[in-house]
Structure formats: C-alpha cells, structure tokens
Amino acid sequence: MISEGVVDLSRWQFAATSLYHFLFVPLTLGLSFLLAIMESTYVMTGREIYKDMTQFWGKLFGINFALGVTTGLTMEFEFGMNWSYFSHYVGDVFGAPLAIEGLMAFFLESTFVGLFFFGWDKLGKGQHLLVTWLVALGTNLSALWILVANGWMQNPVGADFNYETMRMEITDFASLLFNPAAQVKFVHTVAAGYTTASAFVLGISAYYMLKGRDSAFAQRSFTIAAGFGLAATLSVIVLGDESGYTDGEVQKVKLAAIEAEWHTEAPPAAFTVIGIPDQDTMETRYALKIPWVLGLIGTRSVDEPITGLTEILEKNRLRVRNGMKAYALLQDLRQGKKDAATLAEFNRYKADLGYGLLLKRYTEAVVDATDEQIELAAQYSLPRVVPLFWTFRIMVACGFVMLAVFVFAFIASSIRRCRQNWLLKLSLYTIPLPWIACETGWFVAEFGRQPWTIAEVLPTFLSASSLTELDLYLSLASYIGIYTLFLIIEMFLMLKFIKAGPSSLHKGRYHFEIAEGAAL
Amino acid sequence: MMFDYETLRFIWWLLLGALLIGFAVTGGFDLGVAMLLPALGKNDSERRVIINSIGATWEGNQVWFITGGGALFAAWPIAYSVAFSGFYFALLLTLVGLFMRPLGFDYRSKLPSLNWRQNWDRALFVGGFIPALIFGVAFGNLLLGVPFHLDNDMRIFYEGSFFGLLRPFALLAGLLSVAMLVMHGAVYLQLKTEGEINQRSKTAVSLFAALTLVIFALAGVWVANSDGYQISSAIVHDAPSNPLIKTVQKAPGLWLANYGEYPLLWLLPVMGFVMGAATLLLSKIDRPGLAFISSSLTLSAIILTAGASMFPFLIPSSIAVNHSLTVWDAGSSLHTLKIMLGVTVVFLPIVLTYTAWVFRVLRGKITLEHIHANDHSLY
Numbered sequence: 001m002i003s004e005g006v007v008d009l010s011r012w013q014f015a016a017t018s019l020y021h022f023l024f025v026p027l028t029l030g031l032s033f034l035l036a037i038m039e040s041t042y043v044m045t046g047r048e049i050y051k052d053m054t055q056f057w058g059k060l061f062g063i064n065f066a067l068g069v070t071t072g073l074t075m076e077f078e079f080g081m082n083w084s085y086f087s088h089y090v091g092d093v094f095g096a097p098l099a100i101e102g103l104m105a106f107f108l109e110s111t112f113v114g115l116f117f118f119g120w121d122k123l124g125k126g127q128h129l130l131v132t133w134l135v136a137l138g139t140n141l142s143a144l145w146i147l148v149a150n151g152w153m154q155n156p157v158g159a160d161f162n163y164e165t166m167r168m169e170i171t172d173f174a175s176l177l178f179n180p181a182a183q184v185k186f187v188h189t190v191a192a193g194y195t196t197a198s199a200f201v202l203g204i205s206a207y208y209m210l211k212g213r214d215s216a217f218a219q220r221s222f223t224i225a226a227g228f229g230l231a232a233t234l235s236v237i238v239l240g241d242e243s244g245y246t247d248g249e250v251q252k253v254k255l256a257a258i259e260a261e262w263h264t265e266a267p268p269a270a271f272t273v274i275g276i277p278d279q280d281t282m283e284t285r286y287a288l289k290i291p292w293v294l295g296l297i298g299t300r301s302v303d304e305p306i307t308g309l310t311e312i313l314e315k316n317r318l319r320v321r322n323g324m325k326a327y328a329l330l331q332d333l334r335q336g337k338k339d340a341a342t343l344a345e346f347n348r349y350k351a352d353l354g355y356g357l358l359l360k361r362y363t364e365a366v367v368d369a370t371d372e373q374i375e376l377a378a379q380y381s382l383p384r385v386v387p388l389f390w391t392f393r394i395m396v397a398c399g400f401v402m403l404a405v406f407v408f409a410f411i412a413s414s415i416r417r418c419r420q421n422w423l424l425k426l427s428l429y430t431i432p433l434p435w436i437a438c439e440t441g442w443f444v445a446e447f448g449r450q451p452w453t454i455a456e457v458l459p460t461f462l463s464a465s466s467l468t469e470l471d472l473y474l475s476l477a478s479y480i481g482i483y484t485l486f487l488i489i490e491m492f493l494m495l496k497f498i499k500a501g502p503s504s505l506h507k508g509r510y511h512f513e514i515a516e517g518a519a520l
Numbered sequence: 521m522m523f524d525y526e527t528l529r530f531i532w533w534l535l536l537g538a539l540l541i542g543f544a545v546t547g548g549f550d551l552g553v554a555m556l557l558p559a560l561g562k563n564d565s566e567r568r569v570i571i572n573s574i575g576a577t578w579e580g581n582q583v584w585f586i587t588g589g590g591a592l593f594a595a596w597p598i599a600y601s602v603a604f605s606g607f608y609f610a611l612l613l614t615l616v617g618l619f620m621r622p623l624g625f626d627y628r629s630k631l632p633s634l635n636w637r638q639n640w641d642r643a644l645f646v647g648g649f650i651p652a653l654i655f656g657v658a659f660g661n662l663l664l665g666v667p668f669h670l671d672n673d674m675r676i677f678y679e680g681s682f683f684g685l686l687r688p689f690a691l692l693a694g695l696l697s698v699a700m701l702v703m704h705g706a707v708y709l710q711l712k713t714e715g716e717i718n719q720r721s722k723t724a725v726s727l728f729a730a731l732t733l734v735i736f737a738l739a740g741v742w743v744a745n746s747d748g749y750q751i752s753s754a755i756v757h758d759a760p761s762n763p764l765i766k767t768v769q770k771a772p773g774l775w776l777a778n779y780g781e782y783p784l785l786w787l788l789p790v791m792g793f794v795m796g797a798a799t800l801l802l803s804k805i806d807r808p809g810l811a812f813i814s815s816s817l818t819l820s821a822i823i824l825t826a827g828a829s830m831f832p833f834l835i836p837s838s839i840a841v842n843h844s845l846t847v848w849d850a851g852s853s854l855h856t857l858k859i860m861l862g863v864t865v866v867f868l869p870i871v872l873t874y875t876a877w878v879f880r881v882l883r884g885k886i887t888l889e890h891i892h893a894n895d896h897s898l899y
Contacts, residue, residue, distance in 0.1 A: 065626075069622045070619050070622045077611055080601055080603065085676070087598075087600055087604070088674055091594070091600060095590065095593035096594045100863050101590065102590040107587070110583045111580035114575070114882075115576065122882065123881065164762060169852075465676070466676065466678070471608055474609075475608070482619060505896070
C-alpha cells in the first residue's frame with residue numbers, strides 16, 4: 001500500500017500541473033480559431049488592417065502558446081512518473097488516444113505554427129491562410145483526443161478487465177470514440193476555449209478604445225470577438241447543460257454530488273441555487289431552491305428522478321460486497337484455478353471489482369474486511385460534496401455574466417456603437433472570468449470523479465507510483481517554482497505587448513509610431 | 521488486418537524505434553544546435569542566425585519525442601510505467617531542460633536587453649544539453665538493466681536512485697548521445713548558415729564526428745564484454761502480456777547473442793562507422809546536404825545497433841531478472857496494437873509529407889542580413 005502522504009502529494013501535484021496547463025490551453029484553442037477568422041477576412045477583403053490584426057493577436061498567441069507547450073510536456077510525463085499503476089492498469093485503453101493526439105494533432109499544430117510566424121513572406125495569401133486554419137484544426141483535434149481519454153476515465157466504456165494481464169483492455173474502440181461523456185466534454189471544452197479567447201480580445205480591444213488609441217484596429221477586433229464570443233458563450237452554456245444531462249445518465253454520483261442531491265426527490269427535482277451543504281448530516285442548510293428546474297434540465301422530463309446520494313450509497317454497499325467476491329475469485333484465477341465455474345463467477349461480479357479494491361484502503365487482503373470496513377469503503381465511494389457544490393456554482397455564475405457581456409457587446413458592435421465607456425470597462429473587467437470558469441470547471445470534472453481515477457474501476461489511492469514523500473516534495477517544488485517564475489515572465493511580456501498594441505508590429509501606422517492622437 | 525499478435529508486437533517494436541530515430545534525426549539537430557549556440561554564435565546577431573535556423577521547425581520536431589512517449593504508453597504501457605516512475609528524477613531533470621525551450625525560442629529576442637538575451641541563450645544551451653545527456657544515460661541504463669521488480673498485481677517497485685543511474689557505462693552512453701547530436705546539429709548549421717558561422721560549424725562537425733566514432737567504438741567493446749540478458753524459458757510469442765512467468769539469464773556477452781544468430785545485423789554498427797566517417801568527409805568537402813543524410817544515417821545506425829542488441833528486451837531488470845519487460849510480454853492487447861497500427865499507417869505518411877513541405881518552404885540559408893531586415897518578427 002502506498003502511503004497516504006504520497007497519494008495526497010501526487011494528487012496535489014497533478015492538480016497543480018494540470019491547472020497551470022489549463023491557464024494557457026483555452027486561449028490557444030480559441031485564439032487560433034480567431035486568428036483564422038481574422039486572416040480569412042483579410043484574404044477575402046484584401047484590407048491590410050486584418051492582416052495586422054492577425055499578426056498582432058498572433059504575437060500574443062505565440063507568447064501564450066509557449067507556456068501551453070511547456071506545461072503540456074509535463075502532463076504526458078506525469079502519467080508515467082507519478083501514476084505508474086494507473087498507467088499499467090489502463091494504459092492499453094488510455095494510451096491510445098494520447099498517442100493518436102500526438103500523431104494527428106500535435107504534429108499538425110506544432111509543424112504549422114512555425115510557418116504561421118515565419119511564412120508570411122514565403123507563402124501566398126491563400127497558402128498562409130491554410131496554414132493558420134491547420135494550426136486551429138490541430139489545437140482542436142488535440143482537445144478532442146485528450147478528452148476522449150478523460151471521458152473514458154469518467155465513463156469507462158468499450159473496455160474489459162483481463163485477469164491474465166491484470167489490466168483493462170480495449171474491446172470496442174468505437175465505443176471509446178463515441179462515448180457520450182467524451183463527446184459532450186469535447187464540445188463544451190472547446191466552446192470554453194472560444195469564450196476565453198473572445199473575452200481576451202474583447203477586453204483588450206476595449207482597453208485600446210478606452211485609451212482612445214488605434215480605434216479602427218480595436219473596433220474591428222472588438223466586433224469579431226463579440227460575435228464569436230456570443231456564439232461561444234451560448235454554446236458553452238448549452239453544452240454545460242448537456243454535460244449535466246450526460247452525467248445524469250452515465251455518472252450519476254457526480255451529478256448528485258454537484259447538486260448536493262442528498263436524497264432522490266419526487267420528480268421533477270428542485271434546483272438548489274445556493275445553500276450550505278453538509279455531508280455528515282446529508283442535508284443542505286439555508287437552501288434556496290427553484291422547484292422543478294433540476295429535474296427538467298437534468299433529465300429533460302417531468303417524471304424521471306435524479307438519483308440521490310443516499311440511494312447511490314445504498315447501492316454501493318452492495319457493490320462493495322460484490323467487489324469482495326470478485327477480488328477473491330480474481331486471486332483464485334491468478335493462482336491457477338482457471339476452471340469454467342470460477343471464470344463464470346468472476347465474470348458475474350467483475351463489474352464491481354473496483355468497489356472491492358476500495359477495501360484495500362482498510363485491509364490489504366480485501367476478503368477479510370469487516371462490516372465496519374465495508375461501510376467505510378461505501379462512504380468513501382462518494383465524492384466530497386461541498387467543494388463541488390461551490391466550484392460548480394462559481395463556474396455557472398461566470399458563464400452567465402459573460403453571456404450578458406457578450407450580448408451587450410454584440411448588439412453594440414452590430415449597430416457600431418461599441419465606444420461606450422460602461423461597455424468598454426465591463427469588457428475589460430470580464431477578462432478574468434473565463435479563466436475562473438475554466439479552472440473551476442476542471443475542478444468539478446476531476447474532483448467529481450473521486451475517489452476514482454477510472455470511475456468505478458480503479459481507485460485513486462491505488463493508482464499512484466510507489467515513490468517517497470521526499471520525491472514528491474522535490475518535484476512539486478520544482479514544478480511550482482519554475483511555473484510561477486515562467487508565469488511572471490509570461491505575464492510581463494504579455495502585458496508589455498498588450499500595452500504597445502499593434503505598434504509592436506513596426507508597420508509605421510499605429511499609435512506609438514505616428515503623432516500622438518492622430519486619427520487613423 | 522491480417523497481422524497476428526506476434527507480428528504486431530514485432531511491428532510495434534520497430535515503430536517505437538522508428539519514432540525514436542525520427543526524434544533523433546529531427547529533434548536531435550535542434551538539441552545539437554542549441555548546444556552549439558554559445559560556441560558558434562559570438563555576438564547577438566550571430567546567435568539570432570543560429571536560433572532562427574531552427575526557430576520555425578523545432579516545435580514540430582519535438583513532437584517526434586512527444587509521440588514516441590505516447591506510443592510507448594499506448595503500445596508498451598508497463599514499460600512506460602517502469603521507465604517513467606523508475607527514472608523519476610532523471611525525467612524531472614529532462615523536463616526542466618525541455619521547459620527552457622519554448623520560452624527560450626519565443627521570448628529571447630522580444631526584448632532588446634542583452635542581459636535578457638544572454639540569459640535565455642544559457643537557458644537554451646541547458647535545454648539542449650540536459651535532455652541530450654539524459655536520453656543517452658537512460659539508454660545506457662537500459663543496456664545495464666534497471667533495478668525494478670513487480671508484484672503479483674503488477675505494481676512496480678523501483679529500488680534504485682538518481683545517482684545510481686550515473687554508472688560509468690551509462691555516462692559513456694550519455695556522452696555518445698551528446699556527441700552524435702552535436703555532430704548532427706553542426707551539420708545542419710553548416711547547411712543553413714554561411715560565412716563565419718558556417719566555418720565554425722565545419723570545425724564542430726569534424727570534432728564531434730570523430731568523438732562519436734570513438735565513443736561508439738568504446739561502447740561497443742564495453743557491451744561485448746559485459747553482462748547481457750537473454751530469455752531462457754520457452755517463449756510463447758502470442759500469449760497475453762504477463763512478464764512474471766518467464767525465466768531470464770544474465771551473463772557476459774549475451775548482448776551479442778542476436779548478432780551471433782543473425783550475422784547480417786553486424787551491418788548496423790558497420791553502417792554507423794561508415795556513415796560517421798562519411799559525415800566527416802562530406803562536411804570537409806563542403807557537401808552539407810549529403811553530410812546531413814549521412815549524419816542522419818549514422819544516428820539511425822547507432823540507435824538500431826543498440827536496439828538489435830537488446831531485442832526482445834525493452835527494460836531488463838537487474839534485481840529480478842525474470843521480471844524484465846520484453847517485446848513478447850509487455851505489450852498492449854492485440855486489439856489496441858491493431859487500432860494503433862491503423863492510425864499510424866494513415867497518419868505517419870501524412871505527417872512526413874507536410875513536414876517535408878514545411879522544410880521545403882523554409883529552405884535556404886539564414887543570413888545576418890535576413891535577421892537585420894526582420895528584426896521584430898524573427899526569434
């Protein structure tokens with residue numbers, strides 16, 4: 001058994017490295033698309049200002065992309081370095097989408113991003129435009145494959161446990177690909193990326209207009225960001241709803257935890273807007289509820305219930321007992337007792353093997369677990385509600401605020417009235433919101449999957465590498481130290497270039513290059 | 521697909537080697553160029569020439585490494601697990617080195633301060649040297665055997681330390697890796713630059729090609745006289761992957777067993793020496809394009825020599841020899857290998873095609889004039 005200290009530190013480290021990575025990914029996803037749109041406008045209209053926009057926002061894209069790559073390298077290493085049992089146990093399934101991500105997406109984006117920056121003078125207009133679209137395609141394909149992998153962690157379809165190799169193995173690749181959890185995650189996440197980039201461009205363009213600089217440039221950027229951002233925010237919210245619905249089908253415990261749905265209510269269940277959930281007493285104090293809303297959006301019906309945590313817990317008690325049986329039979333099989341009866345019995349209880357593994361937290365042998373230990377394991381099978389409850393609501397609140405901002409921005413730019421101070425200031429202050437939403441969203445996704453690395457198959461506490469706490473302190477300190485230093489450098493450069501604006505292109509036609517205050 | 525499990529396992533061993541060679545031949549010269557940066561670039565403009573010679577393509581080249589890691593995870597998951605968790609600090613150090621690169625390339629010339637630029641130049645050097653050294657050290661350790669064992673649930677226990685990796689042969693392998701990648705980077709620079717930088721790169725090619733050949737020879741002699749591994753139980757080539765049920769013996773000279781059984785394999789190290797010498801000569805007579813081809817073949821031959829020597833071992837265990845991970849018992853399931861092969865067969869040619877196109881678009885020398893003319897848009 002790996003020490004709890006090592007497991008906890010490994011979790012903290014994975015959380016830290018992935019949250020850092022996700023500071024840069026959404027902007028990459030969305031901005032690559034926005035660049036392609038801006039450059040398409042240039043090629044279609046021939047107006048040089050759109051080329052300048054592509055190149056200026058492209059500079060900012062590059063500054064951000066560098067850290068996306070840096071922090072992304074860590075992720076690929078970290079599965080093997082810190083989660084070696086996980087990597088063995090599910091590598092047959094999980095490794096495939098990661099390798100495909102490399103072949104299909106990373107090669108595409110990384111090869112063409114160089115030409116994006118360096119190929120302006122060597123390629124025709126159409127060729128360079130194609131390059132930019134390929135970069136955008138590459139980043140989005142990357143999101144697809146990593147989310148196929150993560151989706152499988154949440155809903156492990158298309159795979160089966162093989163007792164001879166002691167691991168999960170693919171039985172149906174199509175199931176993996178068309179996993180509803182993966183699909184909804186993919187579209188929701190890329191929409192979040194598009195929203196992030198739009199808010200970024202919108203806010204910075206607003207800043208230029210507030211300063212009365214580079215207005216033509218800023219107004220066009222603002223307009224493109226407003227339109228793209230409105231579509232993106234609408235998508236991300238609708239797809240967020242879809243994610244909830246999918247959870248209701250394939251990951252019920254996560255939905256119940258997010259909504260602090262302690263008991264199965266008579267359908268359609270009420271939505272708890274706010275309150276103080278308490279997992280020990282299994283109730284939410286001072287709850288402000290809206291009747292029917294959760295049932296309607298979570299099941300899209302009036303008569304289907306949302307399963308509550310108490311009911312899930314009851315089921316899980318049985319599953320832990322089944323899991324004990326499965327584990328005992330597995331030991332038989334591993335020791336050579338491979339007759340047809342044993343095999344049939346094992347296959348009968350195999351689906352609950354993961355629940356049996358939860359008992360390893362209390363007794364290594366599993367089969368000698370006491371009733372008390374079984375109860376502890378069942379309780380442990382539920383995620384912690386309080387953090388999920390709040391992070392989810394923060395994410396949703398951010399989403400709706402951004403929607404309002406993009407609605408205003410879109411209307412204003414459609415009637416060419418975006419230079420209103422209240423709107424510009426609002427746009428500027430909205431910039432941090434998508435980042436808050438993205439990070440809280442990922443917290444909900446991953447913390448809501450606990451105590452599993454692979455839902456109902458492999459517990460987190462068994463997934464870690466057999467390292468020492470010292471190993472973890474050293475690596476955690478290294479990552480946090482270097483990443484923080486890099487983040488400071490990156491923000492310094494980013495702010496410097498944002499302040500300079502398109503003058504940093506040295507084309508001779510922007511604010512710091514021509515007489516102060518001269519109109520463009 | 522008509523391939524059986526045995527054939528698929530062998531194909532995937534070859535593919536892993538191909539990805540590794542792909543990285544050495546592409547990402548390898550990026551690492552080499554970075555290591556040559558301080559010596560071959562004597563002022564800011566010269567350094568910008570060197571950096572921009574690889575600036576547009578280094579990121580694509582690095583993906584060979586990333587995909588190699590991904591392929592290892594997908595096709596040989598337990599090998600990925602043992603290597604990455606066992607070599608924990610070596611990999612952490614490698615990562616720290618690799619971290620320097622994206623920022624180094626993109627941020628270095630964005631500010632005019634010489635201090636800023638020189639610090640990033642140092643970072644770029646480190647970003648080339650550390651990974652190059654550690655890749656070699658890691659491979660040297662594979663040939664020596666790695667102190668890990670497995671339990672019945674296939675949980676991995678690694679009994680070594682970071683400093684335990686720095687054994688003499690492993691360090692020699694690390695030096696070989698550095699030497700051959702610097703040689704390769706120098707050839708690339710000879711191809712892409714002119715004037716003084718070009719002259720300096722020629723000197724570097726001579727020096728490092730010679731070093732590569734010498735170290736390669738030393739390593740070969742060493743391997744021939746030290747312990748190798750061989751499976752001693754009957755091998756079932758298409759059984760489900762279970763590394764716990766075989767027996768392995770460890771004895772002097774066993775790493776040459778494959779060469780004994782298939783003497784044609786000797787062509788691999790021979791090609792290493794011949795192509796290494798060819799690189800030296802072709803560089804001297806100012807044919808850098810051909811020298812790049814021979815240099816690439818040198819790297820390929822060196823890697824294949826080691827691979828052919830170790831086959832079918834992926835990661836031998838020095839403390840629990842029977843738990844060694846081999847091609848026949850550490851691979852993913854038949855289904856996974858088939859799917860992955862299908863994807864690879866479609867996408868690898870596509871990748872090679874557009875990569876070639878990009879290099880073609882960017883062909884030609886990087887000159888000082890070009891840097892000065894594009895001061896604000898180049899790296």
